[in-house]
Amino acid sequence: MNSLELFNESKKYISGGVNSPVRAFGNVGGTPFFTDRVDGARIFTCDGRSLVDYVCTWGPALFGHNNPSIRAAIESALAKGTSFGTPSVGELEMAKLIIEMIPCAELVRMTNSGTEATMSCVRLARGWTKRDLIVKFSGCYHGHCDSLLVKAGSGALTFGNPDSAGIPEGIAALTIVLPFNDFAAVEECFEKFGERIAGVILEPYPANVGLIVPLPGFLQLLRSKCTQYGSLLIFDEVISGFRVAEGGAQARENVMPDLCALGKIIGGGLPVGAFCGRRDIMEYLSPLGPVYQAGTLSGNPLAMAAGTAALKLVKQTMPYAELERKAKFLADAIKDAAKQKSIEIQTPMAGSLISVFFNPERVDNMEIAMRSSKQMYKKFFYSCLEGGVYIAPSPFEIAFVSAAHTQEDLDFTAEVFTKAILSL
Numbered sequence: 001m002n003s004l005e006l007f008n009e010s011k012k013y014i015s016g017g018v019n020s021p022v023r024a025f026g027n028v029g030g031t032p033f034f035t036d037r038v039d040g041a042r043i044f045t046c047d048g049r050s051l052v053d054y055v056c057t058w059g060p061a062l063f064g065h066n067n068p069s070i071r072a073a074i075e076s077a078l079a080k081g082t083s084f085g086t087p088s089v090g091e092l093e094m095a096k097l098i099i100e101m102i103p104c105a106e107l108v109r110m111t112n113s114g115t116e117a118t119m120s121c122v123r124l125a126r127g128w129t130k131r132d133l134i135v136k137f138s139g140c141y142h143g144h145c146d147s148l149l150v151k152a153g154s155g156a157l158t159f160g161n162p163d164s165a166g167i168p169e170g171i172a173a174l175t176i177v178l179p180f181n182d183f184a185a186v187e188e189c190f191e192k193f194g195e196r197i198a199g200v201i202l203e204p205y206p207a208n209v210g211l212i213v214p215l216p217g218f219l220q221l222l223r224s225k226c227t228q229y230g231s232l233l234i235f236d237e238v239i240s241g242f243r244v245a246e247g248g249a250q251a252r253e254n255v256m257p258d259l260c261a262l263g264k265i266i267g268g269g270l271p272v273g274a275f276c277g278r279r280d281i282m283e284y285l286s287p288l289g290p291v292y293q294a295g296t297l298s299g300n301p302l303a304m305a306a307g308t309a310a311l312k313l314v315k316q317t318m319p320y321a322e323l324e325r326k327a328k329f330l331a332d333a334i335k336d337a338a339k340q341k342s343i344e345i346q347t348p349m350a351g352s353l354i355s356v357f358f359n360p361e362r363v364d365n366m367e368i369a370m371r372s373s374k375q376m377y378k379k380f381f382y383s384c385l386e387g388g389v390y391i392a393p394s395p396f397e398i399a400f401v402s403a404a405h406t407q408e409d410l411d412f413t414a415e416v417f418t419k420a421i422l423s424l
């Protein structure tokens with residue numbers, strides 16, 4: 001069966017034909033391709049095509065797909081069994097690596113997804129502070145837990161509205177949603193509600209509406225307000241952790257959160273999340289403390305083997321300067337083509353994170369991001385796909401480069417990008 005036939009068949013058995021909505025290509029129209037296998041920087045589709053991949057399974061594939069040392073680690077773990085349900089050495093090794101690399105990490109807990117990690121951070125912040133309110137920012141995505149799947153209410157400083165059916169108003173009302181990079185809104189929010197705020201959660205480099213770069217001083221303001229009011233600062237580094245630097249955005253920006261959620265790269269391609277932070281707060285978790293958090297498969301030996309192998313590769317190869325060079329090479333190719341064609345675009349970058357907005361304005365928050373041309377992105381996306389390059393099937397996602405992308409891949413991509421822009 002080809003991709004179209006497979007998708008039609010899947011729709012009979014899987015809700016919407018996919019196990020995560022963005023995979024359905026709804027944001028660019030059309031139907032998704034099915035993947036047969038992945039290797040290095042490439043996806044091989046069920047239609048017999050080979051694509052240079054800049055989605056990289058949405059971030060985890062920092063070292064490319066099917067990396068030989070990660071695969072070898074999984075294979076040797078597999079020989080010992082797939083799940084223990086007792087403490088194991090793999091979990092210890094993983095925890096040590098996270099604590100060594102992530103500045104705020106004094107203690108760690110493993111989860112099975114990024115969603116579980118952020119959800120656990122929120123519960124821990126509420127338990128620790130004995131307060132109910134959570135502050136988040138519009139455009140930041142923290143997985144699909146109820147308290148965080150909340151959008152801004154009307155007006156700058158209102159309690160949130162559910163971003164999905166099935167989330168009670170009462171739960172959404174405990175989340176305050178602010179515009180990112182809005183210093184005054186943060187000040188006002190703390191003035192009004194500071195004593196009731198359990199925690200402020202954010203992606204320090206918001207990368208789920210395309211990329212938004214924090215204005216100088218914004219992260220520092222959040223740190224100082226949280227300290228002043230006894231609220232916890234929670235960085236969701238599920239994307240930026242081990243992606244923009246060995247120590248994540250907190251190391252790059254030199255801002256220390258109280259808690260940090262991790263995921264994606266730390267699973268080496270298997271399902272994993274983790275959260276970590278200050279010792280005294282992390283000791284408030286069960287079994288030491290009163291905040292409950294658990295997982296049948298948390299710390300799974302295969303996932304620990306894959307993740308540990310990935311983090312060891314980080315330490316051995318320090319890929320960040322090279323990843324940044326590659327991302328900049330691609331951004332420059334797009335910018336040059338756009339200039340030739342007099343198309344106004346934005347290509348924000350943070351470390352190797354990049355995105356493309358067809359937008360004349362600098363994108364400092366979600367509201368501006370939403371004014372980007374979806375139609376142009378859609379055309380750009382399909383020209384790239386036809387040319388053999390897979391970028392995110394949505395104008396509000398970012399591009400991921402990996403250590404496996406070769407200069408040949410990049411040169412090829414630059415040509416495809418240029419042609420795609422010039423054909424707009």
Ligand SMILES: *Cc1c(COP(=O)(O)O)cnc(C)c1O
Pocket residue numbers: 112113114115116118141142143144203208236237238239263264272273
């Ligand atoms: C992907 C993502 C999550 C959710 O992780 P899952 O493993 O999909 O549950 C949370 N936060 C951010 C910033 C993410 O990009």
